[in-house]
Amino acid sequence: MMNRIFYAIILTLLNSVLFAQINLATGTTGTVTGVPQSFNETRGVDCKVLSSSAIQIQSMTLGGFYCGTGGVAYVDARIYDSSSSLLLASNNDTVHNIYGGSITVPISYTLIPGKTYRISFFCDGPNHPTNNSAYEFQPQAFPYIESSGKLQIKQAYSYPADTIPTGINIFVPLVTLNIITEINEINLSRDFSVFPNPASSSFKVNYTGNLLSFEITDMLGNSVKTEVIKNSEEIDISNLNEGIYFVRLKTAEGTLTKKISIVR
Helix, strand or coil: CHHHHHHHHHHHHCCCEEEEEEECCCCCCEEEEEEECCCCCEEEEEEEECCCCCEEEEEEEEEEEEECCCCCEEEEEEEEECCCCCEEEEEEEEECCEEEEEEEEEEEEEECCCCEEEEEEEEECCCCCCCCEEEEEEECCCCEECCCCCEEEEEEEEECCCCCCCEEECCEECEEEEEEEEECCCCCCCCEEEECCCECCEEEEEECCCEEEEEEECCCCCEEEEECCCCCCEEECCCCCCEEEEEEEEECCEEEEEEEEECC
16 A cells, blocks of 8 residues: 555656556567466566667556455565576565456666566465466567567566576566656756766766756655756766666756666
8 A cells, every 4th residue: 555655656746757668468479368376476577678778667567467355465576687686676565356457566677778687576465365367478489579679578487486487487477667758857958968868977967058056866856966066077976876867957047957867
């Protein structure tokens, strides 16, 4: 319940953000079928980022999920590094009495171009329902490219334990990544730019007018860096985590805002 409230707050704060979706179970020929599964089962896919720009995930949706009367489910969204099995991000929500519906779990993480991730859902609960199952996609062959062209789905995985999936599976879970595609930048000036973007350890601000002050905020509006800068001065961001931030300039013209992605 708290996660749902948190999710609603995020959407309210980000009312200038445009969203898009990546459905991991589309992009090639195949069929959608019902698949029985044990309740405490992890299902996911290995996917390689084909996009030339970073992909900012703000939530994950599990579709076609059955959790019948008699139990409560904990549905955990997870993102792993495929090569190291390191858990990079996770979050969960509590659900019950879902019959072929979907559950959306807030999870914030940036997928880096060229890297491979294992994206999955883990289901558990204190009172396991007996009629747990899911609709899943069975492609004709792996790998395939999902319909947006941003990710290559290399393989599906399943494993009945609270760990990274290890058993190769022919069924792809109906997982949708809800991503941020664009920020409507308020009071945007063509004379204001940040580069490089995405940035890693530092970036520069270029503005043709008179700068008064400078601030970086996170997606919740929290200030993470404030200082007085000069035009084209190098700005150190090595202490900030990966993700989406906002660069705000206070100028003689007013406040100007730009989005910047920090990747490692």
